Structure formats: C-alpha cells, structure tokens
Amino acid sequence: MMVWKLNFNQKGENGKMIKILFVCHGNICRSVAAEYIFKAIVKEKNKESLFQISSRATTTEEEGNDIYPPMKKALTRQHISFFSHHAKQITQKDYDEYDYIFLMDTYNTRTIRYVIPQDDQHKIMLLSDFVHASKEVDDPWYTGLFDEVVLQLKDYCLKCFTCILKESEKI
Numbered sequence: 001m002m003v004w005k006l007n008f009n010q011k012g013e014n015g016k017m018i019k020i021l022f023v024c025h026g027n028i029c030r031s032v033a034a035e036y037i038f039k040a041i042v043k044e045k046n047k048e049s050l051f052q053i054s055s056r057a058t059t060t061e062e063e064g065n066d067i068y069p070p071m072k073k074a075l076t077r078q079h080i081s082f083f084s085h086h087a088k089q090i091t092q093k094d095y096d097e098y099d100y101i102f103l104m105d106t107y108n109t110r111t112i113r114y115v116i117p118q119d120d121q122h123k124i125m126l127l128s129d130f131v132h133a134s135k136e137v138d139d140p141w142y143t144g145l146f147d148e149v150v151l152q153l154k155d156y157c158l159k160c161f162t163c164i165l166k167e168s169e170k171i
Contacts, residue, residue, distance in 0.1 A: 027057035027087035074146035
C-alpha cells in the first residue's frame with residue numbers, strides 16, 4: 001500500500017481553499033457522485049469556506065452529459081443533493097489549479113496520462129489508496145451497483161475529509 005505524503009504548503013493557509021477534484025472515466029457516475037457527497041459532508045461539518053470541490057472525466061466520451069439517471073436515483077436514495085451537471089474532461093489547467101486529484105480506479109490512472117502526462121507535484125492518486133482502502137471504486141456503468149458505489153463513496157469521502165482536515169489543521 002502506498003502512503004501519500006500530504007503537502008500543505010499551499011493548502012488551507014491564509015484563507016486559501018483546499019481544492020479537490022474527483023475524476024473517473026466519463027464524469028457522469030462516480031466522480032460527480034463523489035463531488036456531491038464530499039460537498040454534503042463539508043456542508044454538514046460547516047467547513048464550506050475551506051474547500052473547493054469539483055469533478056472531471058479522463059475522456060471526452062460523455063462531455064456535456066448530465067449525471068447518469070441510475071446514479072441520480074442512488075444519490076437521491078441516500079439523501080445527497082445534486083444539481084444540473086455537464087460532464088467535462090480534465091485539463092492541464094485543472095491539474096495546475098487543484099491540490100488533490102482523486103481517481104476512482106486503476107484504469108483512470110492510465111487514461112489520465114493522455115491529458116496529464118506528468119504528475120510532478122504528486123497530486124494524482126487513487127481515492128482508495130488515499131483512504132487506505134483495499135477496494136477501488138468500481139464503475140457502476142458496467143456493474144449496475146449504483147447504490148453500493150454511493151455507499152462506498154460516502155465512506156471514502158468521509159475518511160478523505162477527515163484526513164485532509166486533520167492535516168490542514170497542523171499548519
């Protein structure tokens with residue numbers, strides 16, 4: 001298991017926001033679900049002023065599309081609010097802007113390299129590795145397990161939030 005070094009030289013200092021980007025294949029299921037789940041956690045913990053949270057895709061296949069309807073239903077069943085969404089592919093500008101870029105599975109680590117060939121700042125990582133989980137976030141587009149993925153993301157996002165907040169408070 002890889003241990004990620006948290007680098008907070010630009011995070012949370014002097015009122016700067018901690019910027020988190022969730023990324024999956026198409027930005028219509030997992031990454032956008034993680035975005036809204038993390039936003040719900042941040043709102044519940046009254047830490048909205050500390051975070052900027054968004055999501056992207058590694059590909060352009062779903063560009064412009066809204067959240068996939070079965071994912072909307074799964075989010076609704078878990079009382080997670082969401083809004084109109086237009087899938088977008090990650091860009092080099094996103095890499096430069098965000099502090100953390102969390103990928104959902106190993107396939108995403110390969111496909112993101114077409115857009116972001118170098119990760120010199122060590123911002124790109126699997127969400128499962130960051131929270132020390134043994135299971136990646138499987139794509140419900142193929143498995144049909146939308147409710148299970150939402151529950152998994154709720155768990156991983158809460159762990160991620162707790163870890164980042166704890167580290168940011170050390171500075």
